[in-house]
Amino acid sequence: PAAVSQFVRGAWAAKSLDVVRELWINSLLSSPKTHIVNTGSNLLVAFQQVYERKVAEVVSAGLRDAGEGVAPGEAAAMLYGMVGAVPDAFRLFWKSVKSGETGSAMGKIDLPRQSAISSEGTRIEGTAIGGFVDFLGNVTRFPGRMLGAEDEFFKSIGYRMNLRAEALRMGRAEGHQDQALADRVAEIIAQPPEHLRISAADAALYQTFTNKAGGLGQGLLSLREKVPVTSFILPFVRTPVNIARYAFERSPAAPLVRQWRDEIAAGGARADIALARMGTGTMIMTWALDLADSGVISGSGPKDSGKREALTRQGWQPYSVKVGDRWYSYNRVEPWGSTMGFAADLAEILKTSEIDADELDEVHEILGAAIAPVAQVAISKTYMRGLSEFVEMMADGERYAPAYIGRFMGSFVPAGAAAIESAVDPVVRDTNAFSDYLTARLVGLSEKLPARRNLWGESVAPASGFGTVYDALSPIAARQIKESPADAELERLRMNVTRIGKKTSWDGVAINLHDWPKVYERYVELAGNELKHPAWGLGLKDFLDAVITGKHELGEVYKLLPDTSDPGEGGKAAWIMGRVQEYRRLARREVTEDPAFADFAEAIGRGRETKIEKRLPAGTSMPDLGGVRLPR
DSSP states (O other): OHHHHHHHHHHHHTTHHHHHHHHHHHHHTTSHHHHHHHHHHHHHHHHHHHHHHHHHHHHHHHHSOTTSSOOTTHHHHHHHHHHHTHHHHHHHHHHHHHHOOOSSSOOSOOOSOSOOSSTTTTTOTTSHHHHHHHHHHHHHHHHHHHHHHHHHHHHHHHHHHHHHHHHHHHHHHTTOOHHHHHHHHHHHHHSOOHHHHHHHHHHHHHHTTOSOOHHHHHHHHHHHHHSGGGGGTOSOOHHHHHHHHHHHHTSTTGGGOHHHHHHHHHOHHHHHHHHHHHHHHHHHHHHHHHHHHTTSBOOSOOSSHHHHHHHHTTTOOSSEEEETTEEEEOTTSTTHHHHHHHHHHHHHHHHHSSOOGGGTTSHHHHHHHHHHHHHHHHHHSGGGHHHHHHHHHHHSHHHHHHHHHHHHHHTTSOHHHHHHHHHHOOSOBOOOSHHHHHHTTSTTTGGGSOBOBOTTSOBOOOOOSSOHHHHHHOSSOEEEOOOOHHHHHHHHHTOOOOOOOSEEEETTEEEEGGGOHHHHHHHHHIIIIISOOTTTOOOHHHHHHHHHTTOSTTHHHHHHSOOOSSGGGOHHHHHHHHHHHHHHHHHHHHHHHOGGGHHHHHHHHHHHHHHHHTTSOTTOOOOOOTTOOOOO
């Protein structure tokens, strides 16, 4: 009892906010997808350094005298160093897993206190309960410890790669050749000068995105220290800032990055490597721009929810590449994901806006076309989702605050558990109460919630089709392309037909269907495709599919209507919208007359009576109708 009392007092003294942050951050990092992304990105970056260094060799050969730039053979030396470093990298990885320590003070987790859940933090060292708290802390911090160990593995590889390349450069600059050069390189690697050690160590941090975050990043970190609660809005700072800077250095916008300008100003090999990075990255961006223009890769997609959902219902997904009959997400495949995203968003802007790609001669047009995709790609990243959702919530609190709070509460369920849940039960669940956001992330409980349904009343289930294991582990989301004539027509006409909202009007009564989840689900099902029209015996989607493809007798009439995107202009858009509204009206009637929803029908009746009473002259009231419902 005394130890328990001491633990409770100590827990409060140990900064309870630090405990909550440590628990939450590690919960976010617990998904296997996060660690696959981290490992895969670090590996791709390592190989990227090799081909960039090869290009830098060519740049130096063309611009500089021998010994003044990148030496011939540095790319091969980096590759050799990468392979040779693997045994030591595994050793450091395992050491970091066991101890939780890393060789650098900087890592991807920006917490100021990384052992808040511990007997030391709660001031109960040496007690039985203290040992239990240490055990809980170690379990809680395991995802973060693994992330650090993964980075240690690749820091070791990055250090050896760059040390061997710079040793070769130094040996060639001293005039050594052949065996004498090999002996000199081995000598330098065995006892590297201080400046080579520092340079190689900095390169290792750069390759794992754990280097200093620069002015903007340091400012955000300082803000978090002064206002700790902002950690829940920006849980990660250093890594996203470094990834953004890394991507900018490999684009035409590289001169905007101070670090790139410093490298150019330094001259010699540093300048040539910086030019190689910009050149190779710009080539990849140009290639991606061409693919996006051809429809092979996608960007963020339409901002209007109805237009976006029409694409999604056909299997499309944002920031993805189309291969065969599927879309595969590239958004988390760094370092190329951001570069391809910039290009894809720029292509979409040029397609859908009034900016002519051949007339980008005004400075403001160029800046607008360039900055918009950068901002869109940045907020699409998982590590920036908290900030983008917070800004959205602050802009329209009444609309977005409940969902923001619910998602935040749900994020305390470990992401690993949520990944398993989404693989076992791929159906997206509808959330109405705050507790639903927790329930939706738990295996065995999520199925108790109603399914989220699309415009046609179909349950939303973005499964890859490759099985439970793929969906649970793969960070590359995949979706199969689906044939849907109605959705293809909505896309062609650029119509913004949205799903039924929960705040709606029902027979003239304003109603929030958040309070009636079963009614809402049934209403959406009926209005989407389940209700069979009394005249032609088809649901809405089946009817539209038949008319649009010419398989219904009204198909010939529909073909004669002009193409329009705004229903107010008449034509095809008005005809489609008229059918959507007609089916929704019939669905409301069927729900109201369904005995299973008698309570809801009574609530609507009371609402209509109240509405009429407000219109009656003062001092009068509604007559008793003996239970007879008012006509709709």
